[in-house]
Amino acid sequence: MNFALSEEHEFLRTVARTFVKNEIDLAPLLIPGATVDDAGYASNWKKIVEVGWPGLIVPEACGGSEMSCIDLAMVVGEMGRELVPSPFFGTLAATWTILRAASPEQRDRMLASVVGDGASMALAIADADGASDGPSSDTRATQKGDRFVLNGSKSFVVDAAAATNIVVAADSAGGRRFFVVDARDAGVCVDVLPWRDVTRQVCSVRFDDVEGEMLPGDAAEVWPWVRDRLLLVLSAESAAGIERVLESTVAYAKERVAFGRPIGAYQAIKHALADTFGTSECANVATLYAAWALSQQVPDASIAAAMAQAYTSDAYIAATQQSIQIFGALGFSWEMKNHLYFKRARANATLLGQASGHRARVIDMVARAAA
Numbered sequence: 095m096n097f098a099l100s101e102e103h104e105f106l107r108t109v110a111r112t113f114v115k116n117e118i119d120l121a122p123l124l125i126p127g128a129t130v131d132d133a134g135y136a137s138n139w140k141k142i143v144e145v146g147w148p149g150l151i152v153p154e155a156c157g158g159s160e161m162s163c164i165d166l167a168m169v170v171g172e173m174g175r176e177l178v179p180s181p182f183f184g185t186l187a188a189t190w191t192i193l194r195a196a197s198p199e200q201r202d203r204m205l206a207s208v209v210g211d212g213a214s215m216a217l218a219i220a221d222a223d224g225a226s227d228g229p230s231s232d233t234r235a236t237q238k239g240d241r242f243v244l245n246g247s248k249s250f251v252v253d254a255a256a257a258t259n260i261v262v263a264a265d266s267a268g269g270r271r272f273f274v275v276d277a278r279d280a281g282v283c284v285d286v287l288p289w290r291d292v293t294r295q296v297c298s299v300r301f302d303d304v305e306g307e308m309l310p311g312d313a314a315e316v317w318p319w320v321r322d323r324l325l326l327v328l329s330a331e332s333a334a335g336i337e338r339v340l341e342s343t344v345a346y347a348k349e350r351v352a353f354g355r356p357i358g359a360y361q362a363i364k365h366a367l368a369d370t371f372g373t374s375e376c377a378n379v380a381t382l383y384a385a386w387a388l389s390q391q392v393p394d395a396s397i398a399a400a401m402a403q404a405y406t407s408d409a410y411i412a413a414t415q416q417s418i419q420i421f422g423a424l425g426f427s428w429e430m431k432n433h434l435y436f437k438r439a440r441a442n443a444t445l446l447g448q449a450s451g452h453r454a455r456v457i458d459m460v461a462r463a464a465a
Contacts, residue, residue, distance in 0.1 A: 099382075103168055110172035117141050118178050123292055124429050130179040130295050135256065138180040143212030148185055151193070156202055157209040162389040163323065167330040167381060174331025175338045177293040177431075177438055181214040184253025186327060188215035188261040190320045195272045195311030204274060207258065216257040216277070218248035218299050219317065226263075226317065226446075233264040235273055235306060242266065242273055242308050244301040250445070254297035255284045262299075262306060263313050270313040273306030291441035293434060321446065322396050325403040326384050328442045332406035333377040336413045339435050340370050343417040350422075357420070366416050373409040380405050397459050404452040407443035414439045 099107075122132040142148065150166055152158020173182065185208065192204050207213040221232040233246030244264055254260060257277045264273055275282060281304040289296040344367060347358030357363050384402035387395040414436040418425035425432045443449060 099164075099168075103164060106165060107168040107172060110169045111175070113141075113145060114172050114176045114178060118176050120177060120179075120293070120431060120434065123179075123434060124431065126428055129292060133179040133293065135179045135181070135295065138178060139182070139214060139256070140212070142178075142180055142182060147182065148189075148212060148214075149209040151186065151189055152205050152209050153193075156205045158205070163326055163385040164382070164389055167326065167385040170327050171330040171334035171381075174438075175334035177335075177434055179293045179295075181216070181253035181256040181295070183294070183324075183327065184216035184251075184257060185214045187217035187252065187320065187324055188257075188259070190323055191217055191261045191272055191316060192274070192309065194319050195309035195313070195316045197310055200274075200307070200309060204259070213258040214253060214256050216251050216254040216260045216297075217320075218251040218254065218260050219263040220248060220250045222247065222249045222298075224250060224447075226321075233262060233301065235264040235266040235271065235308070237267065242306050244273055244275060244304045244306045247298065247300045249298045250287070251284075251297045251299050252445070253295055254299050255286050255295055260299065261309075262301065263317070264306075266308070272309040272311065272313055272316065274309065275301070275304050275306040279304050289441065291437045293438060294441065296441075296445075318396065322388060322399040324446055325399040325452070326381070326388060328445060329377075329381045329384060329399070329402040329406045332403075332410040332439065332442050333374070333381040335435055335438060336370070336374045336377050336406070336410050339413050339417045339432075340367070340374055342431075343367065343370070343420050346421055363420060366420060370413045370416055373413065377402075377406040377409050393463075397456050400452040400456050400459075403446070404449040404456070407439070407449050410439035411436075411443055 118138060120133060122128055146159065147169060149158035150161045150169060152160065154160045189205065189208060192201055196204060219226045233244060233248060235242045235244050244262060248262065260275050260277050262273050262275055263270060281302040283300040285298050287296050287298055347363055347367065348356050350357045380402040384398040387398040418432050418436060421432055424430060
């Protein structure tokens with residue numbers, strides 16, 4: 095089995111890296127109190143739309159590029175490498191849900207606005223306690239004639255404040271389903287949460303008699319499929335983030351002089367950087383295997399995605415903590431990017447559940463497969 099990237103994948107990653115380097119500026123976030131809006135959250139999305147990235151996972155029949163998970167990992171990795179503030183994550187989540195749960199007519203109609211108009215979306219699935227599996231205790235859809243009306247709330251909804259439409263998981267008489275609502279409806283109330291990662295917008299959403307269009311797919315079957323791909327997105331972000339943190343830390347260790355020598359010449363620093371390099375390599379391998387497994391739809395794809403996220407999330411936190419320690423007092427200053435990567439690492443490790451939870455799911459999946 096060959097996991098070397100093809101020339102096409104290398105080229106795609108290079109193009110994405112060049113675009114992000116030239117178009118994204120995190121400097122506005124290096125000020126206390128700054129938010130994603132200060133870093134060009136909306137303007138970055140317009141640039142991303144212009145290069146066609148919202149259509150990466152959309153079928154060609156709907157006007158998209160229909161790229162594989164490996165292709166997507168190249169782009170998402172570069173966005174994670176530079177912590178690009180934009181509503182890309184939420185749009186990916188909602189797009190995958192529509193692809194899996196919608197009827198063909200709904201899919202074509204709903205995704206046309208994403209590909210053609212650059213509309214952003216969000217997926218609201220987590221309840222107030224963060225739970226996203228099983229029945230939704232916080233949101234219910236009631237059928238009134240040929241319409242469905244939603245009441246309740248969702249939390250930890252990525253990119254909801256920027257969304258044109260929100261895909262919502264809710265209980266109904268027919269079971270747990272997904273419903274698409276107009277985010278501009280008067281009954282939709284969005285509050286931006288004080289999220290630790292200032293490069294990503296996370297919200298709570300309240301629905302008061304909001305009309306929604308039901309997607310026929312069973313949420314209990316659709317959500318695990320979507321979650322696997324979102325775990326890959328987080329894993330790709332984290333793996334690339336580790337690489338970026340390592341690069342900046344090595345460069346600093348070569349420049350910073352203490353007692354007449356660059357600090358990188360000291361054995362303790364060498365060992366720390368070598369450990370980070372090792373975890374970086376493992377994180378890349380885990381992410382690429384998960385991307386390949388999901389692209390090929392192999393039986394253990396869900397296990398691969400969960401393992402990749404569990405490993406990379408822990409490794410990302412460790413790498414950012416180590417980087418701050420090596421930078422010393424400078425690493426704790428607001429004017430440096432160290433804290434931005436540390437916050438993204440901490441947030442990525444909790445957004446779809448703790449690493450311990452993913453490992454527990456892996457054990458359950460392996461046990462069921464062996465039974």
